[in-house]
Amino acid sequence: MRRFLAGLLLLVAIHAGGDARAEAGEYLTREAFLEAALATAEPASDVVWLDEALRNRAADILGHDPGMLRARYWYAAGRTAWVFDEIGKERPITMGVVIENGTIRDFRVLTFRESRGWEIRYAFFTRQFDGLGLDRDGELDATIDSISGATLSVRAARRVANLALVFDDVARRTNTEIASAR
Amino acid sequence: MLGIASCVFLLLIALTGFALNHADRFSLSQRSAALPFIVALYGVDAPPIDAAYATAERVVALAGGFVAVDGNVVAETHGLLGAVDVRDGLLVVTADELLLFTPEGMLVERASPALPASARRLGSDGDSAVVDAGSVRFVVDTGTMTLRPAAASLREPGWAKPAVVSDEQARQIGNAVLGRTLNWSRVLNDVHSGRVLPGAGPFIADLAALCLVYLAVSGLYLGLRRNR
Numbered sequence: 001m002r003r004f005l006a007g008l009l010l011l012v013a014i015h016a017g018g019d020a021r022a023e024a025g026e027y028l029t030r031e032a033f034l035e036a037a038l039a040t041a042e043p044a045s046d047v048v049w050l051d052e053a054l055r056n057r058a059a060d061i062l063g064h065d066p067g068m069l070r071a072r073y074w075y076a077a078g079r080t081a082w083v084f085d086e087i088g089k090e091r092p093i094t095m096g097v098v099i100e101n102g103t104i105r106d107f108r109v110l111t112f113r114e115s116r117g118w119e120i121r122y123a124f125f126t127r128q129f130d131g132l133g134l135d136r137d138g139e140l141d142a143t144i145d146s147i148s149g150a151t152l153s154v155r156a157a158r159r160v161a162n163l164a165l166v167f168d169d170v171a172r173r174t175n176t177e178i179a180s181a182r
Numbered sequence: 183m184l185g186i187a188s189c190v191f192l193l194l195i196a197l198t199g200f201a202l203n204h205a206d207r208f209s210l211s212q213r214s215a216a217l218p219f220i221v222a223l224y225g226v227d228a229p230p231i232d233a234a235y236a237t238a239e240r241v242v243a244l245a246g247g248f249v250a251v252d253g254n255v256v257a258e259t260h261g262l263l264g265a266v267d268v269r270d271g272l273l274v275v276t277a278d279e280l281l282l283f284t285p286e287g288m289l290v291e292r293a294s295p296a297l298p299a300s301a302r303r304l305g306s307d308g309d310s311a312v313v314d315a316g317s318v319r320f321v322v323d324t325g326t327m328t329l330r331p332a333a334a335s336l337r338e339p340g341w342a343k344p345a346v347v348s349d350e351q352a353r354q355i356g357n358a359v360l361g362r363t364l365n366w367s368r369v370l371n372d373v374h375s376g377r378v379l380p381g382a383g384p385f386i387a388d389l390a391a392l393c394l395v396y397l398a399v400s401g402l403y404l405g406l407r408r409n410r
Contacts, residue, residue: 045326047291069290072327082365090211090367120402152206 023118025055026111030083030096033110037098046175047165056073057138061162062086071167076180080171082164088114095157097164102172103133107161114154117153120128124155134165188397191390198374205367214361215369223378224364228356235265236345240287242274243347246359249276255362256289257281264304266311266340270324273311275304280327293327305339312339335409 035041038049047070050058060065074081079100085092091143094123095113097104107129128144135141139168146154201401207250216228229246236242242251251258251265251274257358261277263291271290272283277297282290298315305312311322311333319336320329375389 031296063206064212067247067289069284069288072293074293087211089205089364155206 007012023121024112024114027121028096028108028110030110033083033096033108036095037081038079040076041082043074043076044177045072046171046177047072048170048174054166055170057166058163062159065170066163070175073167073171075171075175076153078089078178080168080178082108082167084160084163086156086160088117092113093120093156094151094152094169095118095160096121097129097161098166101167102151102169103131103167104129104161104165106130109157112153114129114153117147117150119147119150120157121149125157128162129157132161134169138162138166185397188393192394196372198370201370202367203375205370208366210367210370211365213253213366214358215366216357216360216364220364221360224286225380226360227301230355231347231352231355232335233262233385234345234347235342236269237265237267237272237342239267239285240265240272240283241345241347241351242272243351243355244276245355248359248362248364250279250355250358251283253351254287255356255358255360256332257292258362261299262336263313264306266306266342267301267324268306268311269309273304273322273324275301275311275313275322276302280322280324282324291327295328297329303340303341307337307339314339314341325405329337366370 012160019128034043047056049070050068052067055066079089079098082097082099083094084097086095087093091113093113095096096108096110097107098106107126109118109126112118112121125147128142131143133155135177142160144154144161186368201208220311221228221388232244232246234241234243240252240377242249242262244259244262247258247260248255249259249262251272256274257276259276259278263272263277265272267273268282269295270282271285272287274281275297277291279294284290297313300315300317300318300320301313301320302316305314311324313322313329319332321332321336326382341410361370369378372383376383379386393406394397
C-alpha cells in the first residue's frame with residue numbers, strides 16, 4: 001500500500017509541473033532592427049515580385065507556398081534587410097536578415113511566439129549565420145548546428161536565411177540603387 | 183488482456199510519435215482537425231463573429247482572434263479596422279497589419295507599420311484608403327505599405343460599414359478559425375500524452391506506460407531465467 005501511495009504521489013508531482021512560456025515575446029521591433037541594420041531611421045524600401053520561377057524556388061526552400069506575391073526589403077549603404085514570418089511548429093517566428101555583398105551580415109529573431117525553441121534568439125545560435133552565402137545549388141553554403149528541443153525553430157531560421165539570400169540576389173540584379181547607395 | 187491493452191497503447195504511442203516527429207514535413211499544425219467528433223471530444227464551439235465588413239466582392243470577418251477573407255484565415259490579430267476596395271485590389275487593416283490582396287483574393291503583401299493605438303476605422307476617399315485615428319487621419323500608401331498623415335484637403339472618406347454575415351458564412355468562418363487552433367499537431371500531441379481525455383487521460387497514459395515497463399521487465403526476467 002505504501003508503495004502504491006508513493007507511486008501515486010510521484011504521478012501527481014510529475015503532472016503538477018507547469019510549462020515554460022516566459023521566454024516568448026517581442027525582443028526587437030522591426031523599426032529598431034532596421035535602424036540598427038542600416039544605420040538610418042528611414043531606410044528606402046523596395047519589393048521583389050515573385051514570378052512563377054521565383055515563387056517555385058521560394059516554395060522549394062520553405063517547403064510551402066510563400067503565400068505572398070511580393071517581398072519587401074529595405075536598403076542602405078550597400079546592405080539589404082529582410083523581415084519574414086515563418087512557422088516553426090505552430091506559430092510564426094518573425095526573423096530579420098541583413099545581407100551585404102551576397103553574405104549574411106546579421107541574423108536576428110524579432111518576435112518568438114511558440115512555447116518552445118526560443119533559444120534561437122541567442123547570439124550563440126544566430127552568429128552561425130554571419131558570413132554565410134549561397135552555394136552552387138542555391139542553398140546555405142555552411143551547416144547550422146541545431147539546438148536540442150528547438151529543432152523546428154532552427155529549421156525555420158535556416159529556411160528564412162536561405163530565402164533572404166535568394167531574394168537579395170534577385171534584388172541586387174533588379175535594383176541598381178542598392179550597390180550605389182554606399 | 184494486459185498484454186493486448188499494452189500493445190494497443192504501444193501502437194498508439196508509436197504511430198502518434200512518428201507523426202509528431204515529422205510534424206513539419208506533414209504540415210500537421212496547418213491541417214485543421216476540426217472534425218465534428220474531435221470538436222465534440224474537446225468540447226469547444228466555433229468562435230462567433232466579432233466584426234465583419236463586406237466589399238463589392240469579399241466578406242472580411244474577425245472571429246476568435248483571427249481574420250478571415252471569404253472564409254480563409256489570413257491573419258491573427260485582436261482587432262479589425264475594416265476592409266475596402268482600392269486601386270490594387272482589396273486592403274484589409276487589422277490592429278497590427280495592413281494586408282493587400284489582388285482582386286482575385288491572392289495575398290500580395292502584408293506589412294506591420296506602426297499603426298496609431300487610436301486607429302479605429304478604415305475608409306476610402308475613392309482613390310486611397312484612409313485610417314481614422316481620432317484627431318488625425320492617415321492615407322495608406324499601398325505601394326510602400328506605409329501610412330502618411332492625410333492632407334487637410336482630403337475628401338470625407340466613405341467609411342467601411344460593418345456587415346452582417348449569414349449563418350452559413352458564420353459557420354464556415356468559425357470552422358476555419360477553429361481549425362487554426364484545433365489542428366492535427368495539437369490533437370496528436372494530446373493523444374500521445376493522454377491529454378485528449380480531460381482529467382484522467384494523463385494518468386491512464388501513465389498507468390499504460392507502467393504496464394509496458396512491467397511487461398518489459400518481466401519478459402526480460404523470464405527470458406534470462408529460461409537461458410540459465
